[in-house]
Amino acid sequence: MKPAQFDYLRAESIGDVHRALSEVKDARVLAGGQTLMPMLSMRLARPSSVIDIMRIEALGRIEEKGNAIRVGAAVRQAKLLAWPALKDRQPLLAAALPWVGHAQTRNRGTVCGSAAHADPSAEIPLVLTALEGSVEVSSLRGARKVAAAEFFTGLMTTARADDEMIEAVHFPVRQPGHGYAFNEYGRRHGDFALVACAAVVSRTRVRLAIGGVSDRPVARDLSGTNDEELAQAINDFAWSLEARDDLHATASYRRQLVREMGIRTIREARACIS
Amino acid sequence: MHKLAAASRHLVRFELNGKAVEGLAEPRTLLTDFIRHEIGATGTHVGCEHGVCGACTIQIDGVPARACLTLAVQVDGAKLRTVEGLAPEQGRLSIIQESFRKHHALQCGFCTAGILMSLDAFLKANPDADEEALRENLSGHICRCTGYAPIVAAALEAAEKLREIRNA
Numbered sequence: 001m002k003p004a005q006f007d008y009l010r011a012e013s014i015g016d017v018h019r020a021l022s023e024v025k026d027a028r029v030l031a032g033g034q035t036l037m038p039m040l041s042m043r044l045a046r047p048s049s050v051i052d053i054m055r056i057e058a059l060g061r062i063e064e065k066g067n068a069i070r071v072g073a074a075v076r077q078a079k080l081l082a083w084p085a086l087k088d089r090q091p092l093l094a095a096a097l098p099w100v101g102h103a104q105t106r107n108r109g110t111v112c113g114s115a116a117h118a119d120p121s122a123e124i125p126l127v128l129t130a131l132e133g134s135v136e137v138s139s140l141r142g143a144r145k146v147a148a149a150e151f152f153t154g155l156m157t158t159a160r161a162d163d164e165m166i167e168a169v170h171f172p173v174r175q176p177g178h179g180y181a182f183n184e185y186g187r188r189h190g191d192f193a194l195v196a197c198a199a200v201v202s203r204t205r206v207r208l209a210i211g212g213v214s215d216r217p218v219a220r221d222l223s224g225t226n227d228e229e230l231a232q233a234i235n236d237f238a239w240s241l242e243a244r245d246d247l248h249a250t251a252s253y254r255r256q257l258v259r260e261m262g263i264r265t266i267r268e269a270r271a272c273i274s
Numbered sequence: 275m276h277k278l279a280a281a282s283r284h285l286v287r288f289e290l291n292g293k294a295v296e297g298l299a300e301p302r303t304l305l306t307d308f309i310r311h312e313i314g315a316t317g318t319h320v321g322c323e324h325g326v327c328g329a330c331t332i333q334i335d336g337v338p339a340r341a342c343l344t345l346a347v348q349v350d351g352a353k354l355r356t357v358e359g360l361a362p363e364q365g366r367l368s369i370i371q372e373s374f375r376k377h378h379a380l381q382c383g384f385c386t387a388g389i390l391m392s393l394d395a396f397l398k399a400n401p402d403a404d405e406e407a408l409r410e411n412l413s414g415h416i417c418r419c420t421g422y423a424p425i426v427a428a429a430l431e432a433a434e435k436l437r438e439i440r441n442a
Contacts, residue, residue, distance in 0.1 A: 001323045008301035008347050010276040020275065030345075037343040038324035041304070049280075050301070052348060078337070102414030104392055105325060107337040108344070190413045 003040035007049040011056055014167065018140045020051045022163045027051055029165055032076055034101065034109035035117040059167070064089065068133065068170040077106040077114070077124075089173045091272070092131060092180035092198055096123040099182075102190045112166045115151070118158050121193040121212035123184070124169075125152055129217040130198035130209035133171045137164040145170070152216040174274070178202045181268035183261045187248065194249045195257035199269040208234065208262055213241040213254050222266075234262040278347055288352045290315065291359030299346035306330045308346035309356065317357040317387050321416075328415035331388035332356045338392045338414075357387035360394060369439075370394060370432040379428035381419035389415045389425065397433050401440060405430060 009027070011017045020027050028047035030036055031054060039045040053059055059074035062083050069090055071080055077100050080086065080093075087094040100106055100114065100123050114124040115135055128135070128148040135151045137144060137160050151159050160166065174180070184196040196211040209219035218241060222233045238258035243251035278284045283298035290313060297312035306320045309332075321329030323342045330341040333355040360368040367375065370393055380386040389412065396411045397403065403411075408429045412422060 002304065003302040005280040005300070005302055007280045008278040008345065012275060016275040033343050034325060041323050054348070103396070103411055104328060104331055104338045104340060104414040108339045188413060189410060
């Protein structure tokens, strides 16, 4: 199981990446490699060239900008997890990151790479969706910011055009009067989530996002429901996700996980309203 | 932009267990194959080749990572450490290796090199790690022989011994 041949381009600037993506046919950005490398080895991806972006200093920053944490494309998951302000500035992200792969893969894998891959059970796209974050993409044609709800368009499919690179993702920071919680269930820690839940609540607002069930992370506003209505609303939400049977779990088991973990996650988020 | 052409072999240099090494690699050459076939250090094992089993785990610039999910050309200039770098000298084992032997924490030994490289870094960064934290770190490795209990026992004892040395 070895990759097919490709040219290796080591980009020294963001402009290098833009030019390569625009000029080279079938080029792919290589960041941490934790998803692209297996795809190359299994020959699920056969790009003509890979563009290594990890030596571009400008992409390696974590910064707070306009009420959001901006995480550059070369920031590894372990680096964000170790960012001292993380838990204070965005507790949902701090709660979800330890569930991304294993320590050994978080040391290489990037935050933006997970968004680019858009696995429906991945935690980082789920958190972006729950928080109504956004993805900053750019190319020779210019830069644009795409809301998470519009970025993840289907199974491992995103709104990024072929000539665009992800330059950063933006996670909105903690809002006063809000509580956040995250839960995930898989067969073993570090496995793909059967179901993952992220809740963002305030006294008047309930937002629940679910990963691992539909073809992309999906969020629903459940505000204005009393306890009884909430259970019904989550049940409706669970059915709307069109769960399917697979090797790991049946559709009905996944719906049951959404119902149980959904309500639990909302309760936990309410308990930590700041 | 620096371009390495697909069909050619390119010079790759890095530090392996404190020694400068170099060899030639195609862009597509995986670091596992480069270390084993080009450099000749066969302690690092190749298991699943897609990042799941953990057998190929080595330390890249001080942190554990999957060598099979890394291209040889990516680590040009890096500092690498593999299982060959653990023992302090010929004929002696490191503390973690010794406690693996004592607790029968390996049977066939295929997964062992990767687990040792993870634990070596993990116990350095988290000397007071409890069993739960150790188990979570070990979740990045698959062992089909031991059932993990002896590995956890060995890791806990190694952690204690390392703490004693640190405090002495």
